[in-house]
Amino acid sequence: MDDKPENANASLADRSDFPSLERKYKGHTLSYFDGPAGVQVPRQVIDRIVWYYSHCNANVHGYFVTSKESDQVVEEARRRAAEFLGASGPENISFGANMTTLAFALSHAVGRHLIEGDEVVITQLDHEANRAPWLGLRKKGIVIREVKMFSDGTLDYEDFEQNITKRTRMVAVGYASNAVGTVNDISRVEEMAHHVGAWLVVDAVHYAPHLLIDFDELGADFLLCSAYKFYGPHVGILCSRKGLLDQLETDLLRTQIQKAPWRIETGTLNHAALAGVSAAVEYIAALGDGENFRACIATAMERIRMHEGILARHFYDGLKEIAGVTVYGPSFDDPLRAPTVSFTLEGHSAAAVATFLGEQGLLVWAGHFYAIRAVEILGLADRGGLVRVGMSVYIRRSDVERLLDAIQVIASGKGGAS
Ligand SMILES: Cc1ncc(COP(=O)(O)O)c(C=O)c1O
Numbered sequence: 183m184d185d186k187p188e189n190a191n192a193s194l195a196d197r198s199d200f201p202s203l204e205r206k207y208k209g210h211t212l213s214y215f216d217g218p219a220g221v222q223v224p225r226q227v228i229d230r231i232v233w234y235y236s237h238c239n240a241n242v243h244g245y246f247v248t249s250k251e252s253d254q255v256v257e258e259a260r261r262r263a264a265e266f267l268g269a270s271g272p273e274n275i276s277f278g279a280n281m282t283t284l285a286f287a288l289s290h291a292v293g294r295h296l297i298e299g300d301e302v303v304i305t306q307l308d309h310e311a312n313r314a315p316w317l318g319l320r321k322k323g324i325v326i327r328e329v330k331m332f333s334d335g336t337l338d339y340e341d342f343e344q345n346i347t348k349r350t351r352m353v354a355v356g357y358a359s360n361a362v363g364t365v366n367d368i369s370r371v372e373e374m375a376h377h378v379g380a381w382l383v384v385d386a387v388h389y390a391p392h393l394l395i396d397f398d399e400l401g402a403d404f405l406l407c408s409a410y411k412f413y414g415p416h417v418g419i420l421c422s423r424k425g426l427l428d429q430l431e432t433d434l435l436r437t438q439i440q441k442a443p444w445r446i447e448t449g450t451l452n453h454a455a456l457a458g459v460s461a462a463v464e465y466i467a468a469l470g471d472g473e474n475f476r477a478c479i480a481t482a483m484e485r486i487r488m489h490e491g492i493l494a495r496h497f498y499d500g501l502k503e504i505a506g507v508t509v510y511g512p513s514f515d516d517p518l519r520a521p522t523v524s525f526t527l528e529g530h531s532a533a534a535v536a537t538f539l540g541e542q543g544l545l546v547w548a549g550h551f552y553a554i555r556a557v558e559i560l561g562l563a564d565r566g567g568l569v570r571v572g573m574s575v576y577i578r579r580s581d582v583e584r585l586l587d588a589i590q591v592i593a594s595g596k597g598g599a600s
Contacts, residue, residue, distance in 0.1 A: 190583065194469060194489040195575040199224040203576060210543030213581040217572035218360050218388060218522050219547050220410045223458075227414055230461035234454040241450060252453050259456035260443065262463040265475050266412075267386075267405065268396035269421050276427070276443040277451050277459075280418040281387050281408040282311040287446050288383065288404060288420065289315035291430040292352055298323030301349040303380075305329040306559050307337055307364060308356045310552045312385035312406075316354050325349070331559055335362035335511040343374055350380040357389035357405075361553035361568065362511030363494075363522035365389065372401045381426075387411055391574070392490055392520050394483035397421050413575075414462030415455035420446060469575065490573035493582050494521030497571060500586040501525055504593045510560060510568060521573035527593060531566040538592055544585050546571050 197203050202222045205212050214222050238251035260272030269275065278284040296302075302316045302324055317326055327345040330338040337355075346353065353375040358365045368384055375382040383404040386395055391412040397405055405421040427442035438444060467475055470482030495514045501507050506528035512519055527535055536548035549567040550557040557567050571585065 190580040193576050193578045207543050212543045215571045216545045217574035221574050224465050226465050227458045227461040231454045231458045234457040255457045259459045262460040266463045267421050274421050276420040276446045278418040281406045284418045284420045285315040291432040293319045294431040300351045301325045302352045303327045303345050304354045306331040307556050312354050335364045346374045350378050352381045354383045357384050357386040358520040360388040361556045362524050363520040365518040409459045415458040417455045490521035493573045497582045498523050506593050524568040524570045532569045535569045
């Protein structure tokens with residue numbers, strides 16, 4: 183459980199919990215640095231999904247045992263997600279296929295309450311999933327204002343301030359950048375948004391696996407995340423401030439429960455996956471300890487922050503020593519930063535670097551990761567984007583060393599990338 187830098191084989195989680203870590207490719211152990219695109223799943227989560235299908239697979243709101251148990255599975259997932267996110271209770275939590283689908287559902291609903299000339303603020307740094315749903319409102323005459331980012335991947339808060347006006351109705355911002363690891367100052371944005379009476383929607387997809395979220399404290403009106411980034415299955419989560427969803431004109435059948443949290447959910451949910459969401463939150467809680475479940479989550483997230491932060495910093499420092507490497511994103515001297523490090527290597531495309539590393543079982547991502555606007559602003563869109571390396575609870579220092587060595591091989595011209 184501890185992360186002593188001298189122990190290169192220490193990971194925060196028990197690696198034997200993750201069946202996929204045993205997989206080999208061309209004789210290489212796989213090192214999964216692709217966490218920002220989705221992490222590996224522990225046996226506890228897999229078992230819970232299998233349990234659901236083998237024990238109580240049914241539709242909800244029925245009169246028989248398996249249906250009633252399915253109701254409990256869904257309710258339990260709302261309760262666990264609320265505990266994970268620091269929200270008051272299950273009534274705050276709605277589920278959907280993924281974050282993007284929920285963001286579109288939210289923007290359609292919010293859009294019905296806006297009139298021509300109303301304004302929505304988005305940022306250059308955000309993933310398209312927190313931009314496109316709002317940009318789509320332009321068709322209704324809504325003005326979309328885009329906040330600038332600096333070349334170090336941080337937001338320009340003065341520009342933010344200037345873009346928030348009396349006509350602003352919604353501010354959409356990410357909690358952490360999945361492209362370069364920036365953590366945004368949400369308290370500052372919250373103040374600016376609420377000062378003019380606008381709503382604030384926070385994309386916490388990249389933040390949730392790495393740092394503790396306290397929804398009630400944060401003051402956001404809506405927060406979105408995705409369980410497959412925090413050791414769960416592919417499920418999107420929308421956390422809404424009490425009473426807000428009930429005011430919105432959502433897309434819903436007249437047969438659907440009309441109140442929050444059901445009000446924005448469409449069709450039958452993925453019950454088996456929701457069982458897995460509870461198991462994922464419980465898995466994280468078991469990495470911590472404390473007097474109650476939320477305290478376990480809080481200590482677990484602190485341990486995750488420390489473990490991943492140490493690894494990311496070590497990787498970042500090592501990368502900077504390699505000739506031809508340019509590292510993007512804020513420095514690791516920032517008190518809050520996601521453990522996601524992106525870089526380019528002179529003379530080699532990001533795809534070629536990722537392919538070379540992938541052949542050695544070092545799984546890293548390359549491209550724009552759907553944060554395409556940020557990659558455009560960095561001037562890398564037509565140059566193949568970035569190589570992205572993410573830390574997770576099962577990564578060890580030895581994985582990072584292996585990765586640094588392999589990048590060094592490419593940089594010194596002995597590797598096959600181009
Ligand atoms: C920061 C961020 N926002 C949104 C998304 C979209 O999430 P989903 O795949 O659940 O739609 C992602 C996915 O990578 C992401 O990293």
